[in-house]
Amino acid sequence: xxxxxxxxxxxxxxxxxxxxxxxxxxxxxxxxxxxxxxxxxxxxxxxxxxxxxxxxxxxxxxxxxxxxxxxxxxxxxxxxxxxxxxxxxxxxxxxxxxxxxxxxxxxxxxxxxxxxxxxxxxxxxxxxxxxxxxxxxxxxxxxxxxxxxxxxxxxxxxxxxxxxxxxxxxxxxxxxxxxxxxxxxxxxxxxxxxxxxxxxxxxxxxxxxxxxxxxxxxxxxxxxxxxxxxxxxxxxxxxxxxxxxxxxxxxxxxxxxxxxxxxxxxxxxxxxxxxxxxxxxxx
Ligand SMILES: [Zn+2]
Numbered sequence: 001x002x003x004x005x006x007x008x009x010x011x012x013x014x015x016x017x018x019x020x021x022x023x024x025x026x027x028x029x030x031x032x033x034x035x036x037x038x039x040x041x042x043x044x045x046x047x048x049x050x051x052x053x054x055x056x057x058x059x060x061x062x063x064x065x066x067x068x069x070x071x072x073x074x075x076x077x078x079x080x081x082x083x084x085x086x087x088x089x090x091x092x093x094x095x096x097x098x099x100x101x102x103x104x105x106x107x108x109x110x111x112x113x114x115x116x117x118x119x120x121x122x123x124x125x126x127x128x129x130x131x132x133x134x135x136x137x138x139x140x141x142x143x144x145x146x147x148x149x150x151x152x153x154x155x156x157x158x159x160x161x162x163x164x165x166x167x168x169x170x171x172x173x174x175x176x177x178x179x180x181x182x183x184x185x186x187x188x189x190x191x192x193x194x195x196x197x198x199x200x201x202x203x204x205x206x207x208x209x210x211x212x213x214x215x216x217x218x219x220x221x222x223x224x225x226x227x228x229x230x231x232x233x234x235x236x237x238x239x240x241x242x243x244x245x246x247x248x249x250x251x252x253x254x255x256x257x258x259x260x261x262x263x264x265x266x267x268x269x270x271x272x273x274x275x276x277x278x279x280x281x282x283x
Contacts, residue, residue: 020223022064028067030070106123109138142172164184
């Protein structure tokens with residue numbers, strides 16, 4: 001089973017996690033920029049964080065044969081802090097970098113006017129830099145947050161197939177299914193989605209444009225829940241090809257739209273990666 005985790009916060013994880021992920025079949029991942037728990041008090045903190053996402057973490061992942069890409073953005077929570085908002089002016093410097101495959105995580109936390117402005121502004125940046133967008137949906141008042149998110153996406157110039165709406169569940173999946181956006185599901189140990197619940201959604205809605213991630217971060221989470229979901233799919237009768245589509249080909253296709261997803265290092269070590277190892281876009 002080859003696994004691409006499309007949303008995992010490795011800066012919060014240990015090197016032992018990289019080792020366990022590699023042993024479980026994780027060969028590639030995307031690490032979105034997010035809120036670190038401790039409030040940041042200056043833009044300089046973001047500079048160091050973004051630099052680690054495109055420098056140190058890819059190096060750490062590479063030691064275990066895992067390809068690491070990142071997304072950068074001002075996250076929804078800190079969009080409310082005037083000390084952090086100037087990060088928006090810093091983003092263009094990072095959106096030009098090779099290892100950055102999307103703008104994200106953007107979206108809503110408490111659905112404030114400041115978050116409205118940051119979301120719309122960063123969707124415009126995604127269009128300007130020809131990148132997809134990774135959109136976080138709020139954990140409270142989720143259905144309203146997803147509806148408002150989809151309205152802002154529709155009002156922007158970004159094409160729906162370049163938007164991944166993440167942290168969906170049984171209540172919100174139906175709101176996104178027919179919009180043309182990609183659908184992300186974060187599998188957690190206790191709360192939110194579990195592997196068996198994810199399998200039920202895949203039975204009902206199919207595997208097209210469906211992405212499964214562990215979203216592992218500094219909270220209770222488990223970087224191996226992508227693998228557990230693949231195994232639960234197999235037990236439920238999904239084919240190896242279905243599992244490969246959800247856990248590998250879908251994330252490759254979504255982030256491949258950046259034209260920057262580079263998986264050639266995997267192909268060099270393993271011939272089964274030939275053919276979809278690099279997606280450089282149409283230009
Ligand atoms: Zn996240």
